[in-house]
Amino acid sequence: MKRNCLDSVLLYATAILTCALLVFPIYWLVVTALSEPDQLRQLPPKFWPDQPRWGVFAQILAERPILQWLGNSALAAIGAVTLSMTVSVLAGYSLSRFKVRGGQSLGLFILTAKMLPATLLVIPLFGIFRQLELIGSLWSIILAHATLIIPFTTWMLKGYFDTIPRELEQAAMVDGCSPLGAMVRVILPVSAPGLAATALYGFVLSWSDYAYARTFLTNAQTNWTANLGITTMKGEYVSNWSDISAASILVALPILLIYLFLERYLVGGLTAGSDK
Amino acid sequence: MAGIRIEHVTKSYGGLTVLKDFSLDITDGEFVVLVGPSGCGKSTMLKILAGLEEASSGKVSIGERDVTDLAPGDRDIAMVFQNYALYPHLTVRKNMGFGLKMRGTEAGEIDRRVTEAAKILGIDHLLDRRPRALSGGQRQRVALGRAIVREPLAFLMDEPLSNLDAKLRVHTRAEISALHKRLGVTTIYVTHDQTEAMTMADRIVIMKDGEIQQIAHPDTMFREPANLFVAGFIGSPGMNFLQSPVTSAGNGAQARLFGQEVPLLVANASTLAGRDAVFGLRPEHISAGPGPVSFEVQPRLIESLGSEQYVYVDLPPENRVGQTPHATAEEDGRGNALIARLINPDGAPLAERLTLSFDPARLHVFDAVTQEAIR
Numbered sequence: 001m002k003r004n005c006l007d008s009v010l011l012y013a014t015a016i017l018t019c020a021l022l023v024f025p026i027y028w029l030v031v032t033a034l035s036e037p038d039q040l041r042q043l044p045p046k047f048w049p050d051q052p053r054w055g056v057f058a059q060i061l062a063e064r065p066i067l068q069w070l071g072n073s074a075l076a077a078i079g080a081v082t083l084s085m086t087v088s089v090l091a092g093y094s095l096s097r098f099k100v101r102g103g104q105s106l107g108l109f110i111l112t113a114k115m116l117p118a119t120l121l122v123i124p125l126f127g128i129f130r131q132l133e134l135i136g137s138l139w140s141i142i143l144a145h146a147t148l149i150i151p152f153t154t155w156m157l158k159g160y161f162d163t164i165p166r167e168l169e170q171a172a173m174v175d176g177c178s179p180l181g182a183m184v185r186v187i188l189p190v191s192a193p194g195l196a197a198t199a200l201y202g203f204v205l206s207w208s209d210y211a212y213a214r215t216f217l218t219n220a221q222t223n224w225t226a227n228l229g230i231t232t233m234k235g236e237y238v239s240n241w242s243d244i245s246a247a248s249i250l251v252a253l254p255i256l257l258i259y260l261f262l263e264r265y266l267v268g269g270l271t272a273g274s275d276k
Numbered sequence: 277m278a279g280i281r282i283e284h285v286t287k288s289y290g291g292l293t294v295l296k297d298f299s300l301d302i303t304d305g306e307f308v309v310l311v312g313p314s315g316c317g318k319s320t321m322l323k324i325l326a327g328l329e330e331a332s333s334g335k336v337s338i339g340e341r342d343v344t345d346l347a348p349g350d351r352d353i354a355m356v357f358q359n360y361a362l363y364p365h366l367t368v369r370k371n372m373g374f375g376l377k378m379r380g381t382e383a384g385e386i387d388r389r390v391t392e393a394a395k396i397l398g399i400d401h402l403l404d405r406r407p408r409a410l411s412g413g414q415r416q417r418v419a420l421g422r423a424i425v426r427e428p429l430a431f432l433m434d435e436p437l438s439n440l441d442a443k444l445r446v447h448t449r450a451e452i453s454a455l456h457k458r459l460g461v462t463t464i465y466v467t468h469d470q471t472e473a474m475t476m477a478d479r480i481v482i483m484k485d486g487e488i489q490q491i492a493h494p495d496t497m498f499r500e501p502a503n504l505f506v507a508g509f510i511g512s513p514g515m516n517f518l519q520s521p522v523t524s525a526g527n528g529a530q531a532r533l534f535g536q537e538v539p540l541l542v543a544n545a546s547t548l549a550g551r552d553a554v555f556g557l558r559p560e561h562i563s564a565g566p567g568p569v570s571f572e573v574q575p576r577l578i579e580s581l582g583s584e585q586y587v588y589v590d591l592p593p594e595n596r597v598g599q600t601p602h603a604t605a606e607e608d609g610r611g612n613a614l615i616a617r618l619i620n621p622d623g624a625p626l627a628e629r630l631t632l633s634f635d636p637a638r639l640h641v642f643d644a645v646t647q648e649a650i651r
Contacts, residue, residue, distance in 0.1 A: 165359060165361065167357045167358075167359055167361035168361050168363065170323075170326075170328050170348070170355075170357070170361065171355065171357060171361040171362075171363070171422075172363070172374070173327075173328065173347070173348040173349055174326055174327075174328070174348045174349065174353065174354065174355045174375075175349065175374050175375035175378050175422075175426075176349035176375055176378030176379050177349060177378060178347070178349075181378075186363055186365075189365040190363070190364055190365055192365075
């Protein structure tokens with residue numbers, strides 16, 4: 001009994017420590033955003049400002065086209081995720097279900113694209129997009145992000161489809177569905193947790209990109225994504241870290257909301273009851 | 277409803293042939309059970325019938341229609357899967373009505389047929405639940421309901437009871453038989469359980485290594501097994517096997533079993549004279565006490581099941597069969613032992629030494645080389 005008590009104490013202590021480590025940077029981001037710039041470097045540091053600058057968010061929104069940048073980020077992420085999921089669902093399902101000659105090698109070949117660093121792809125992609133006259137257009141980063149997202153999501157979804165009993169689509173086919181119909185009507189609804197997790201991964205990847213946006217969106221700031229926009233707030237000699245932190249919080253909020261919305265899908269168990 | 281004709285169907289995966297020249301005629305309304313050990317090709321045959329696997333060669337007809345190249349949904353069959361394969365995101369009602377919806381049946385008709393099928397199966401109170409909220413037995417009924425609601429030409433069932441506990445399995449087995457009698461739909465049922473095959477089938481098709489071993493009524497299969505494999509597979513406990521050379525004796529033949537000459541009463545036994553034969557004796561055909569052929573034994577093990585007892589005794593070395601002819605793992609090593617199934621309603625303890633006996637007319641005779649039955 002004593003041992004159980006000690007186990008619980010250790011467990012909770014570890015959990016609290018881990019949470020503290022993970023949450024502290026976010027907490028410090030909030031503290032930085034709400035503090036006056038001249039209070040940021042004082043020692044000992046203040047863990048909560050005397051007079052929090054609650055108006056900083058409204059001020060940032062008024063001074064910079066943050067909402068437009070967020071809109072651009074959202075369009076790019078939604079476009080990249082839609083394109084990637086369409087390709088990945090079909091590719092992952094095919095790799096999971098159809099045994100074709102060279103299928104395994106093809107799957108591994110898709111994964112090699114993920115092994116290349118993004119910076120390595122920037123130059124050839126820039127060349128391609130310039131030829132297609134996409135430089136400066138959001139389409140450039142939608143396509144570029146898709147090249148990053150598709151390899152990983154294809155394998156992620158293949159792994160998920162592998163866990164779904166084949167009998168489900170066989171039952172659907174006996175019930176009158178075509179193979180594609182069985183996938184759409186039965187396998188995809190059952191895969192909702194896997195699809196949500198995969199889409200969220202792709203969304204975060206696209207949302208957090210800076211390198212591609214910096215390279216391809218070189219024209220007017222109305223085309224910038226949020227990450228790109230925030231970096232322009234950093235001056236060569238002077239940077240207002242409080243404003244940058246406030247803008248960062250505004251940019252992080254959508255991801256947080258999307259995560260909260262998708263959380264119920266991320267929890268597995270929807271397939272419970274399909275079989276024994 | 278319709279009959280089913282399977283003609284010379286084979287199935288190969290690369291160089292591996294899992295189904296060899298399978299032919300079977302199933303009459304309208306018949307309940308046929310495909311039975312055999314794991315890997316014998318029975319489930320593959322069922323999937324070929326359903327259209328879920330493509331035959332390497334051969335032809336499948338349902339009714340008068342050649343369905344060999346038709347998609348599963350165009351064959352007008354319904355299938356019950358081993359793991360039920362219920363759609364987890366749909367309610368029981370939608371699960372059962374899914375096939376009708378795919379065929380464009382109007383909503384009112386779907387509802388009427390689902391409700392009717394649910395009443396037959398006693399699951400009408402579960403219609404608005406999701407599969408995860410059901411017990412194993414209830415899921416099994418929903419899977420059956422999904423099949424019957426379509427009113428198909430034939431039911432295909434792939435080991436539908438194997439995930440149920442023993443008690444529920446016996447109960448559901450009887451229910452499926454009753455359902456078949458009520459609906460009269462042609463049914464092909466796959467199982468590895470010989471008890472299910474014996475109790476449910478109009479005809480049993482017993483398979484081994486992709487080949488049909490025998491097609492017969494359950495009683496015929498029990499009484500007149502075509503070969504050693506069938507003899508060993510059908511019956512619980514399985515048939516005992518003893519080996520002995522056959523010698524001529526007057527107009528007939530005899531074998532030496534348990535140290536004594538035993539006349540062989542099957543008509544063609546003398547064709548085996550001078551050669552080894554395998555003799556099959558069912559455990560229930562061995563009696564306690566003296567009889568036509570009696571022998572004294574010291575039981576190695578006695579298992580009591582209440583009203584009956586299984587007595588395990590060692591076979592004389594000269595009667596041991598070198599290799600057990602039946603494939604199931606639990607029966608490996610049976611070549612050295614004989615099981616007697618003794619009815620013992622009073623539960624009286626058995627003595628340390630026992631006299632057992634059997635009637636030579638009960639002996640099944642098999643050619644030791646071809647393993648075929650000699651009659």
